[in-house]
Amino acid sequence: MSRISPKSFLTLSAAATLALMTGCHEKTGTTQQGGVAAVPGKSQYFPLQSYRVGPYAAGGSGFFGGFIDYMQLVNAQGGINGVPLSWAECETEYDVEKGVECYERLKKSADGSPTAATNPLSVGIAYATLDRSTTDKIPLITINHGRTDSTDGSVFPYVFPLQLNPYSEVSAIFNWIGAKAGGLDKLRGKHIVVLYHGSPYGKETNGVIDTLAARYGVTVDKIEVPHPGNEQQSQWLKIRQINPEWVILRGWGVMNPVALKTARKVGFPADHIIGNIWSNSEEDAAPAGDAAKGFISITTHPSGTSFPVLQQIRAQVIDKGKGNLADPKRFGTVYYNLGVVNGILNVEAVRVAQAKFGKRPLTGEEVRWGFEHLNIDDARLKALGAVGLVQPLKLSCSDHEGGGAVRFQQWDGTRWNVISDWIQADRPLLRPIIEASARQYAREKGITPRDCSKS
């Protein structure tokens, strides 16, 4: 193989580097630009730190598929009061470092449109970009996950764990288990195992689990599965030895089907495994085949395509060939629908903010106000075509979660079937813990909490 001429190689790379530098300087460095921007600078911009590759690709591709499809729908319907939406994607592979790099690269749009919010769908990336988002005044949305104490908006004005924070998730599961046992007081002396993903997301709830366990007199064993979780034999052998009443699976990505398969291998029944909000999708259960039958999980929204908003997406986006999903069969699955819900909430926040600040592209600060004043009731849900898809939500300065309720569903081998009504988390119990943690953070960082009564 002949050697390349050093001079030409160096000239080429020098030229490329120069082009890169000027390119970066003019901020044309976006991977993927989407949406309608009829006039440059006049759209509402959403940077997307997405992931479609790697061990968690199933979740990422479904979620961002739904999110983008909903934004396409809004644009097809004329935008938000005439303001079109635009977005740009950057692959993070669920990696914190890439997530930060993508944030820095995408936080300002290429054409000067103001940035509405970031939605990284990753606890690690959320932690890493939390301070930056607050300094840059761009809302950080962590739907159904995130840093639990960011529920207290007085300390975390720019962070929103919409719908369900991790503490609520665990508390709701405990409440349901209690109901199944005939009352929370009947839980005393029972044994539960929590199998969690070895990552910041997985460990987030260890403290509150201990609190809840102590309160109800339940013995809880917390067992960790190292990332990515494709080998869980020793964990499940241990579980079989403990023989608990329930296993709460706080998994993510490939850990979920492997857990179900390994449970079957050691003979632990699938219908005593409860998956949390990130172990609840078709992509989590289907690859386990038979072993997943009977597996229970929680969800803030059902899967399914019957909702009016999804029908609209099908008619105005997918049938027109603009659908974002690579595999059209995933339309209406849990992760896809979560993306749609996320889209609905982000857009609604902008709409609420526009009502106050004017029907134009809004800055991050203004959109933040919009999120904080989200009030989605049944009437609004009907207008959005999302009754049954989104739970009623009311956010405020001190409550950036707004919901805290889940429903339970069970896998029958082909689909999820809802098996319960809305189960609420024990928010009064959790609130003091959240506030204490938020205050501690405020002390460490030297932040003065806002006075929510004035907001």
Next chain:
Amino acid sequence: MQFFLEVLVAGALSGVMYALVAIGFVLIYRASGVFNFAQGSMILFAALTFVNLVERGVPFWLAFGATLLLLIAAAFAIERFVLRPLSNGSVITLFLATLGLSYIFEGLSQIAWGAQVHALDLGISDDPVPVAGLSLSSFDIAATATAGSLVVLLALVTGKTNLGLSLRAVAADPLAALSIGIRLDRVTVIAWSLAGFVALVAGLVWGARSGVQFSLSLIVLKALPVLIIGGFTSIGGVIVAGVLVGAGENLAAIYLGPTIGNGVEGWFAYILALVFLMARPTGLFGQRTWARI
């Protein structure tokens, strides 16, 4: 006591499955002197190709054959474009080339077949069966049997056939083998194709066990300590090492775990390998090398 034995045996069976992965390394190391880090991505590539063909309706054996053909083609390409130009390279250079290869395999697999998780059904149900009073996984037993037969097959091929003789000759002294007329490039392609075959079998076994998805390529990180303990050059050695690593890891996770923390199995095999290495610096069954000035 019963629980202890179950943990031990279950671990040993997993260990044999690690060894299945490690066998591919040994084959290539013996033929090309290369530590082929791409073995893991070859497993991913093989499993993804197979499962996607099967999902599209291709019958089992046809899919198997087609995947094998692809791997053989890859072996040709690797010999021609990577190994031949680098034949004078150092060990590190070759290792890094295989690292580059692993990136190529990973990228190509996911471009071609996507990033979804696929279930792989080999027709063996994974229920616990009672064996000698212990409750063991039927799948693991079947997988161990597969690995065992593979070892026997490979031993027959290398021991009894002319091809095997060539492989051993190349492993012992490539220059001498060249000088008596053994076609080095052909032998290399055959060795890599054999390794591809092993990768396919390992891919099927592991894919059925934990689903076919991206982290399948990470299984190579479990095979490394097995290789180090067993020595890079002995197939039988890696089986023994596999049993040691698998059983040790399981026992450590269950019995050491409560004291020192969760997730011990992430590093235990490596510390174990280190301990063994201090006693036998070239692995339990590896070839001792002599260095001279």
Next chain:
Amino acid sequence: MASLPAPLAAALPRTPRIRALAPVLAVATAAIVPFAIGADYLFGAVLVPILILSLAGLGLNILTGYAGQLSLGSAAFMAIGAFATYNIHLRVPGFTLLPAIVAGGFVSAGFGVLFGLPSLRVKGFYLIASTLAAQFFVPWALSQYGWFSNGSTSGVITAPPLTLGGCDLDNPAGRYAVTLGVVAVLTLLARNLIDSPTGRAWMAVRDMDLAAAALGIPLGRAKLLAFAVSSFLLGIAGALWAFTYLGTVEPAGFDLDRSFQILFVIILGGLGSIRGNFLGAAFVVLLPVALSMIGGAIAGPSLDPALLENAQKVVFGALIIFFLVAEPDGLTRLLDRALPYPLELDRPDETPPAGVAANV
């Protein structure tokens, strides 16, 4: 004046020579030009990681390029440095940021020696067992025991705002300045160390350890010293990674992929070369960005991001192989052949012969 230990004496700057001009020029350029361009993205997402990866590459190069001990655990030592710096800065009174970083480096050096002990007995490729053990054990320990991350539920540490001597450097330009300063000083020290008898002992160990032993060079001490110095530099690189680049770190950010990244830096840049580390780091940082820009330019908005990402992997892998085949001595040799007068950052007899043999 009491005599200093040999390696320390060797590392301190000696009388200026003509050769010293070239690195000074490089540092001056690096100190002036970026501030003139002044883009946040340039500082925060391009230059700082390039500098830090160069430092990490330098550390690994000392161990693998000069002393010939293959290590796959570089990221683990970065992790030790990062978390040690954080804890010392947090818990020990009187340790402001810079002293804490140096102290973190020393802690990492200590662990480097620990994991380097097997090199006294094990040779060649089998040695990766030791550094791989470090690679898997260290992040586990750091995330398992909450003490290391000061009780944070998620095991993530957040760096305090960057202030040095009262002046607030907590902006991209300031972080770049701090990183540049630290890396420049350490590179100079390392360079002097490599020039000294210590460095030559390392190269002897790499090239022909039996002959070296026969000549009376203490093999064990040389190897352990290589591990120590290497881990010191890696530890500081890790601390910088946490404090001046990302701002938050979790142990999972220092995984095997990161170790491979550093290995790529030194292989692509050139084993046994100092300027090679910078070239390699620039390549590793800029290539994915360049590929995604090219991909975006070619295919435009209809490009599937997953396809782009995987194509990047393939291109990266192919480029690695291409470089290894076309120029095994890395970018630094390419640079040498292209320029009329060599920059003389390395003396000719220091770059190893084509295809470094790492004692196998």
